[in-house]
Amino acid sequence: MNTIKKLTKAREASSLLFLVVLFAIVGCINSDFLAPSSIMACFNDSVVFTLLAVGMAFAIFIGEIDVSIGSNLGFSAAVVGSMLRDGHSPVLAFATGILIGVLVGLFNGWGVAVLKIPSLIFTLGTNGILRGMIFLYTGGAWVENLPPAFTAYSSKPLVSNLTVYYAVVIAAVIGIHILLTRTKKGKYFIAVGDNEGGATLVGIPAVQTKVLAYVFCGIFASIAGIIYASRIGFITVLAGNGYEMKAVAACVIGGISLTGGLGSVIGAAIGAVIMSSVSRILVFMGFSSDYDNTITGLMLITIVVLDALLQRHSAERIRRERLTNRAANAAQKGGEQA
Amino acid sequence: MKKSIKSFFNWDMFLLCVLILEFVIFGMKNQKFLMPRVLLASVNDFIAICIISLFVTFVMITGGIDIQAASIVGLTSIIIGVAWQDGGMNVWAAALLAVVAAALCGALSGFFIAYCNVQAMVITLGGSFLYAGFALLVSNLSATEAYKGISGFPDSFKVISKFKLFGVIPSQLILFAVLTLIAYLLLHKSKYGRSVFLVGINQKAAEYSGINTRLVIMSTYILSAVSAAIAGIMLTSYLGTSKSDLGSNLTLNIITTVVLGGTLSTGGKGSVIGTALASLVIGILRFGLPLCFKVNTQYLDVPVGLLLIVVVVGRAIASSPKTAVFFKRFQKN
Incomplete structure (x- = not known):
């Protein structure tokens, strides 16, 4: 048990080390990159990916995957954005967005955990349906003219360069990490992913745990969608297209094993920072973002x-x-x- | 007698019925749909799905998955364009170069999957980024701006997609038939095909029975990459332009086709005929819905995604022990 704990720690530590070394190398080439505002921008810009990666981490913990989060993000963003634009109350809009995430998560969880369909195939189908629903909902048009108060909130700082969004997300990640590692129910996810048969035998409700993991994944994708709408200010029909792949990449870079049962949400958050910094780093190194x-x-x-x-x-x-x-x-x- | 009925009503037969049903419904809705000229020309729109799914079937039978094939289509297309226009190569040599490059991409991913035991999904996911990225970099080598695409290919190259046998049957259909035959012989009538199945059913047993399982797994990824290259050549020739993002939205369609064709995503079961029929079902669906029901082509992911979900859910319910018990009770009564 102790060795597993140590290994998990080592995995996060190595991805954190990778992040530091990466930033240091870029800083050596272009010292402007290491300015506090630039470093903080790397973290602040990763907020959408951090949410997606943490959600994806739940799916990967249980040994599955969810590739529908990109479209889930886009659909939630479109629905919430258009509701806010039409003057509905923010509370109602956010609740609708999160409800979408819950429903998508329940649907995916039903297919994967109850019907035991390979998760990649099932969620690929969900992804297609949701992407099409964005087209149906918006009629192919952009969702624009979001309330200024909503979009301005994205750049509101908590202290100096740290935005409120990132501060809240980081606090949430740390909270989730503590829940997952310190509480009995929290450990179910890792247990089911590590050895499903064994977990069932010791009395862990494996199917419910898996469904719950997908629901969390869906909720995080919806919240990411709301923040996406707030940050970008407009939502195209292709919003979030391909983000699911980047979230998987962030999890893997953060030391989460795709076979399930290994890793932590903190690793996912670190991986998300690395992933979202790539294009910024390329610019500072003088490459085109085509790379x-x-x-x-x-x-x-x-x-x-x-x-x-x-x-x-x-x-x-x-x-x-x-x-x-x-x-x-x-x-x-x-x-x-x- | 009962047995013969059972073997008659198998999955392939079901797909054929669906295909006929599609023809009937679309034909009734819009007379234009059944005009041979329109119908046969529609093949151009979905030939890439047909060709690639045939060989992704091989990958899925070994228990793997291939989501990088779609990005190889774009890579192939842009390599032909750049090698021909900016490299000054003969267009056929450029096409050959593209096929070789695609085979190398497939071999690289296949190597990691087979010899390093990394999950196929992750590697092909990384591959889909990597090869799409390569395609973008290759397009930057060209003097033409990336978004314009490279056009103006010689007629001898364009003719491979414009050629019509007896003036009606388009070359794409001939190519599809030939490739189906090749895939069928390879998978169902050759020693190699048997080893592909055995690897999917039980890799250890296959290894112990003297099959070089890793080589077999790697070869299936090379096959699917080469088929993607062929699709890329066909599309480039048909459109007359080479673009780096060609075929980037094919992944869902390819996986749906293979699953609909009766291939088990866990490996060990599948058939080329099933995939070929399924690709026609999806192709006709994608062609018929916009033509007959005025469905916007941008919405086509909805029916395809629904189809995928319905098929996998239906199959899961049908194969669950609860259903078997239910039907047994039903039969007794």
Whole structure:
């Protein structure tokens, strides 16, 4: 148990180290990047990805995936944005947005946990439906003219350069991390992802846990959609297209194992900062942002391949140690008998 | 007698019925739909889905998944354009270069999946970023702005998509038929095909029975990448322009087609005929809905996504033990 804890800690620490080294290297090439306002901008700009990655982390913890969050973000943003534009009360608009997330999460959870359909395929279908629903809802037009108070809130600072949004999100991430690691129910997610059969046998409601994970994933995507609307100020029909892939990448970079049961939401948040800083870093290094996709893909593949190789190496080492110990024990026993 | 009925009414037959139903409904709604010229020309719009799904079936039978094929279509297209216009190559040599590049991309992803034991989904996800990124970088090598696309290909290249056998059957349909035949022979009638199935059913057993399972897995990704390249060449020739983002919205359609064709996403089961029929079902759906029901083409993800969900949910319910018990009780009564 202790070793698992240590390993998890090491995984987050290594992604944090990666973030620091990455920023340091960019800072060496262009010292402007290390100005406090620039560094803080990296964090503040990652708020949408942080929310998506934390939601995605729930799905990945249980050993599944949710690729519908990009469209979920777009649809929630479009609905909330248009409600605010039409003068509905903000509370009603936000509640509707979050309700969308809950419903999408329940639907995905039903398909994946109850019907046991491979999650990628099921959520890919949901993604298509939701993307089409954005077209149906908006009629292909942009949602514009959001209330200025709503859009201005995105740049409102809490202290100096830290925006309110990012501060709240970080507080929430830390809170969730504590809930997931310190409470009994919170540990269910990791337990189900690590060994579903085992978790069921010790009395953990595996199906409910999985559905709940998808509901959380949906809610986070909706909140990300609301913040997206507030930050960008307009919503196109393609809002959030492909974000699901970046959220998965952020989780993987943050040290969450895609086989499930390993990692933490803090790792996901760190990964999200790295992911969303890529295009900013490219600009500071003097490259065109056309390299964005290439770097993202390269980083994703490198990290998962390295992770797989390291895991295989450590599994091999543990097996060898076990066999050596067994052989030594057998020899000892043999010696005693003789 | 009962057995023959059962084997007659299998999944492929069901797909064929759906296809016929589509023809009937669309034909009744809009007479234009059934005009051979219109119907046969529609193949141009969905040929990429047909070709790629045939070989993504191989990948899914081994238990993997391929979501990078769509980005390879764009990469192929832009390589042809840049190599021909800015590299001064013969257009056929450029197409060959594109196929080789696609095969290398497939081999790279396949290598990581087969030899490093990384999940297929993550690698092909990374691959879809990487190859789309490559396509953008390649397009920057060109003197033409990326958004314009490279056009003005020689007629000899354009003719491969404009050619019509007996003046009616478009070359795309011939290509599709030929590739279906090749895929069918490869998967269902060859030793290689048997090993693809065995790898999907039980990789360890396949390994112990002397099959080089890793090579088989890697080869399926190369096949799907090459098929994406062929689709890319066909699309470039048909549109007369090479663009780096060609085919970027195909992923959902390809996966839906393969799943609809009866391939198990967990591997070990699937058929080329099923995929071929399913690709026609989806293609006709994507063609018929806008023509006959005035559905905006931008909404087409809704029916395709719904179809995917309905098929997987239906199959999950049908195969669950509860349903079997229910039907048994039903039969007794």
